[in-house]
Amino acid sequence: xxxxxxxxxxxxxxxxxxxxxxxxxxxxxxxxxxxxxxxxxxxxxxxxxxxxxxxxxxxxxxxxxxxxxxxxxxxxxxxxxxxxxxxxxxxxxxxxxxxxxxxxxxxxxxxxx
Amino acid sequence: xxxxxxxxxxxxxxxxxxxxxxxxxxxxxxxxxxxxxxxxxxxxxxxxxxxxxxxxxxxxxxxxxxxxxxxxxxxxxxxxxxxxxxxxxxxxxxxxxxxxxxxxxxxxxxxxxxxxxxxxxxxxxxxxxxxxxxxxxxxxxxxxxxxxxxxxxxxxxxxxxxxxxxxxxxxxxxxxxxxxxxxxxxxxxxxxxxxxxxxxxxxxxxxxxxxxxxxxxxxxxxxxxxxxxxxxxxxxxxxxxxxxxxxxxxxxxxxxxxxxxxxxxxxxxxxxxxxxxxxxxxxxxxxxxxxxxxxxxxxxxxxxxxxxxxxxxxxxxxxxxxxxxxxxxxxxxxxxxxxxxxxxxxxxxxxxxxxxxxxxxxxxxxxxxxxxxxxxxxxxxxxxxxxxxxxxxxxxxxxxxxxxxxxxxxxxxxxxxxxxxxxxxxxxxxxxxxxxxxxxxxxxxxxxxxxxxxxxxxxxxxxxxxxxxxxxxxxxxxxxxxxxxxxxxxxxxx
Numbered sequence: 182x183x184x185x186x187x188x189x190x191x192x193x194x195x196x197x198x199x200x201x202x203x204x205x206x207x208x209x210x211x212x213x214x215x216x217x218x219x220x221x222x223x224x225x226x227x228x229x230x231x232x233x234x235x236x237x238x239x240x241x242x243x244x245x246x247x248x249x250x251x252x253x254x255x256x257x258x259x260x261x262x263x264x265x266x267x268x269x270x271x272x273x274x275x276x277x278x279x280x281x282x283x284x285x286x287x288x289x290x291x292x293x294x
Numbered sequence: 295x296x297x298x299x300x301x302x303x304x305x306x307x308x309x310x311x312x313x314x315x316x317x318x319x320x321x322x323x324x325x326x327x328x329x330x331x332x333x334x335x336x337x338x339x340x341x342x343x344x345x346x347x348x349x350x351x352x353x354x355x356x357x358x359x360x361x362x363x364x365x366x367x368x369x370x371x372x373x374x375x376x377x378x379x380x381x382x383x384x385x386x387x388x389x390x391x392x393x394x395x396x397x398x399x400x401x402x403x404x405x406x407x408x409x410x411x412x413x414x415x416x417x418x419x420x421x422x423x424x425x426x427x428x429x430x431x432x433x434x435x436x437x438x439x440x441x442x443x444x445x446x447x448x449x450x451x452x453x454x455x456x457x458x459x460x461x462x463x464x465x466x467x468x469x470x471x472x473x474x475x476x477x478x479x480x481x482x483x484x485x486x487x488x489x490x491x492x493x494x495x496x497x498x499x500x501x502x503x504x505x506x507x508x509x510x511x512x513x514x515x516x517x518x519x520x521x522x523x524x525x526x527x528x529x530x531x532x533x534x535x536x537x538x539x540x541x542x543x544x545x546x547x548x549x550x551x552x553x554x555x556x557x558x559x560x561x562x563x564x565x566x567x568x569x570x571x572x573x574x575x576x577x578x579x580x581x582x583x584x585x586x587x588x589x590x591x592x593x594x595x596x597x598x599x600x601x602x603x604x605x606x607x608x609x610x611x612x613x614x615x616x617x618x619x620x621x622x623x624x625x626x627x628x629x630x631x632x633x634x635x636x637x638x639x640x641x642x643x644x645x646x647x648x649x650x651x652x653x654x655x656x657x658x659x660x661x662x663x664x665x666x667x668x669x670x671x672x673x674x675x676x677x678x679x680x681x682x683x684x685x686x687x688x689x690x691x692x693x694x695x696x697x698x699x700x701x702x703x704x705x706x707x708x709x710x711x712x713x714x715x716x717x718x719x720x721x722x723x724x725x726x727x728x729x730x731x732x733x734x735x736x737x738x739x740x741x742x743x744x745x746x747x748x749x750x751x752x753x754x755x756x757x758x759x760x761x762x763x764x765x766x767x768x769x770x771x772x773x774x775x776x777x778x779x780x781x782x783x784x785x786x787x788x
Contacts, residue, residue: 227476
């Protein structure tokens, strides 16, 4: 499972960077979505995968069962998703503003200075 | 429990949230900001005092024991940077009363200014690497907001590369964190340090260190990754540029200082250190050459920031207690002097309505005191004795000579000469050149006080550099010998 997810991460990163380098506003947005999902997936894989039980300590014992899932990466991913979403929405608004002001989606065509 | 470590967070959060509550009342917002930033200065002075007398201060939030809970740590390096940040922020707050336009203020300038400093405080005081990431994001999001507050086409055009490059670097940071967690199962920096100290780095950890290296290099505007800096810094008013110059790149350099001494000591990876070394020297050189080519006041100053970052990175790369101490000294000197120069450039810009050097002139004849303040900071930046820049560069060069790194020493000395040339250019064009027109300098009292306070703190830095540098030497030692940090955070048993 880890192996397939790693391949997926590689694919996401490659596609994300490719989209970013196009310098079209819409493609850049798609690139960001792909890249941030790649980062989240890496955090996800870092916790270890497999069929484990939920990390809840039952009444009879004082420590977690060894078969329990590591809860920390899930908290990390949750934080990362929220932050990534906030950043992405800011970027989308920025792109909309740029598009409204120049009526141009392609950053390469637009003159600098 | 050292509850006072939480004070800076509380003050800045209160200032930001109260500004949000009284969103319509700009005057009240500026008062809140001023009051809380004054408190911020006091509490960071308190933290520095405590750290200096009692050693590294640690706060385990909610009393969760160390490698599992959230930890706030202040050692000398972070406490010193915290104090410098608070002083500069206080001055910028005072300055922005009359030099930030009403439109930006009505769109929430005070909220974002407080939040950006909150992010920097988070970076300085955090003890685990995920919180470092979160604080970085707070800092970045508020910097995005500050950059686009005016919503002019120019600002938005410059914001797109800035935002996208920073998003990429944040994602690289996150990937590095994921790799570290996957290999060690913990993100506490002291714990990671004790774990990695005596073992070989695995390939996973090496990859993680390169990802972090890339992320910090982008944030601190290191040589091949600096393109976002000059344009975006020049697009905003000078008060905001001063805030950016004192926080954004310095926070990147601080993360380098923390992560690449504590977790991945840079000397343990000669290959990465080699890349770091040449990139640092090229950052110095290209920054100053870029500044020589510019013809607008704020562009010169913003491009210069890169050249100064090169010095700091060079100091980190040398990696000895003296070099690390000199790096922190240089950072603080640069925060104060650069902010001061940018504030002065803001005053000039506001009164003349232009940034181009050629259309300005005759300032020295008509404004003696003001010209003198600029003169002081400009000479200090280029490192002439007896000002603070001289001592900052002296200590760095001494560290370089100790390592017999003649290439670095030669580069640092010649770049410093070129800095003088570009400062001279500003001086000749703006202050000495004869111009018919009489100017009316719009220098408000608050603006003058903020500039004078920054100039004075730079002078204090210069005249007491001997005793002050002793504290910095201790800070450098505590960065170099990580034992104290690790035992302070984890306790004796680990």
